[in-house]
Amino acid sequence: MIKGKVVIITGASSGIGEATARLLARKGAKVVLGARREDKLKSIAEEIGKEGGQAVYQVLDVTRQSDNDDIVTFAKTSFGGVDAIFLNAGLMPSSPVSALKTDEWHKMVDVNIKGVLNGVAAVLPTFIEQKSGHLIATSSVAGLKAYPNSAVYGGTKWFLRDFMEVLRMESAMEGTNIRTATIYPAAINTELLDTITDKQVSEAMHGLYAKFGISPDRIADVVAFALDLPEDTTVNEFTVGPANQPW
Ligand SMILES: NC(=O)c1ccc[n+]([C@@H]2O[C@H](COP(=O)([O-])OP(=O)(O)OC[C@H]3O[C@@H](n4cnc5c(N)ncnc54)[C@H](OP(=O)(O)O)[C@@H]3O)[C@@H](O)[C@H]2O)c1
Numbered sequence: 001m002i003k004g005k006v007v008i009i010t011g012a013s014s015g016i017g018e019a020t021a022r023l024l025a026r027k028g029a030k031v032v033l034g035a036r037r038e039d040k041l042k043s044i045a046e047e048i049g050k051e052g053g054q055a056v057y058q059v060l061d062v063t064r065q066s067d068n069d070d071i072v073t074f075a076k077t078s079f080g081g082v083d084a085i086f087l088n089a090g091l092m093p094s095s096p097v098s099a100l101k102t103d104e105w106h107k108m109v110d111v112n113i114k115g116v117l118n119g120v121a122a123v124l125p126t127f128i129e130q131k132s133g134h135l136i137a138t139s140s141v142a143g144l145k146a147y148p149n150s151a152v153y154g155g156t157k158w159f160l161r162d163f164m165e166v167l168r169m170e171s172a173m174e175g176t177n178i179r180t181a182t183i184y185p186a187a188i189n190t191e192l193l194d195t196i197t198d199k200q201v202s203e204a205m206h207g208l209y210a211k212f213g214i215s216p217d218r219i220a221d222v223v224a225f226a227l228d229l230p231e232d233t234t235v236n237e238f239t240v241g242p243a244n245q246p247w
Pocket of ligand 1: 010011012013014015016017034035036037038040060061062063088089090091092111115138139140141184185186187188189190191192193216
């Protein structure tokens with residue numbers, strides 16, 4: 001059941017996070033939006049409110065542990081608890097390794113890996129104590145296969161596959177009933193390509209997305225499906241993409 005669930009969404013200011021926030025709110029969830037761009041969060045939350053949904057927002061930089069801790073506290077004070085977190089914030093400045101864009105490598109590690117760890121560390125004590133909770137993360141098809149120009153981005157997303165699966169196994173062994181779902185999207189039309197600074201890679205990716213890209217609403221549907229499952233069931237992996245993309 002989605003109705004009434006309190007769901008924190010990171011990276012809620014655009015793309016997949018925004019689409020998921022809007023859909024879950026329409027289905028009766030109480031959504032807590034986090035990202036860095038406050039103007040975007042504010043207008044999305046206001047629009048959700050106008051449509052009769054319940055949404056609050058807080059500025060969040062996932063690379064800061066304190067911001068992650070604060071948004072969990074904010075969810076509890078706003079809505080009385082936390083049932084799920086969608087660990088979705090991420091960036092993809094793809095480039096060949098030989099270009100040595102080391103600042104971008106480190107940024108991807110900070111947001112795509114450490115940002116998720118920070119979110120998990122913030123919410124897990126609550127989930128353990130209440131013996132329930134749902135952790136949903138956005139990996140990528142680049143977390144399942146190797147792609148040229150995606151050595152570091154793909155590496156951050158492969159990390160999620162291992163981490164989320166071990167988390168699921170340990171929770172089952174520890175009897176805390178924490179569920180996980182890792183989503184592996186292919187080409188989804190969002191602002192993600194804006195983070196690519198390598199001209200050639202940017203052009204190639206824009207061409208690919210123009211040909212194949214589908215709406216982030218499709219990923220929102222998957223998150224909603226995962227959240228809707230009965231408490232005794234986990235579907236822990238979803239590979240989702242355009243039907244006509246060979247990816
Ligand atoms: N689009 C695709 O084809 C695709 C495919 C596979 C996987 N993914 C994954 O899907 C996730 C969502 O991306 P998207 O496609 O929806 O792209 P997007 O529209 O660019 O959304 C990325 C979101 O992450 C947020 N973000 C970035 N850095 C952050 C930080 N330090 N702290 C908090 N929030 C941060 C951004 O918000 P602010 O800038 O406001 O902070 C934004 O809301 C990412 O993890 C991405 O790797 C996307």
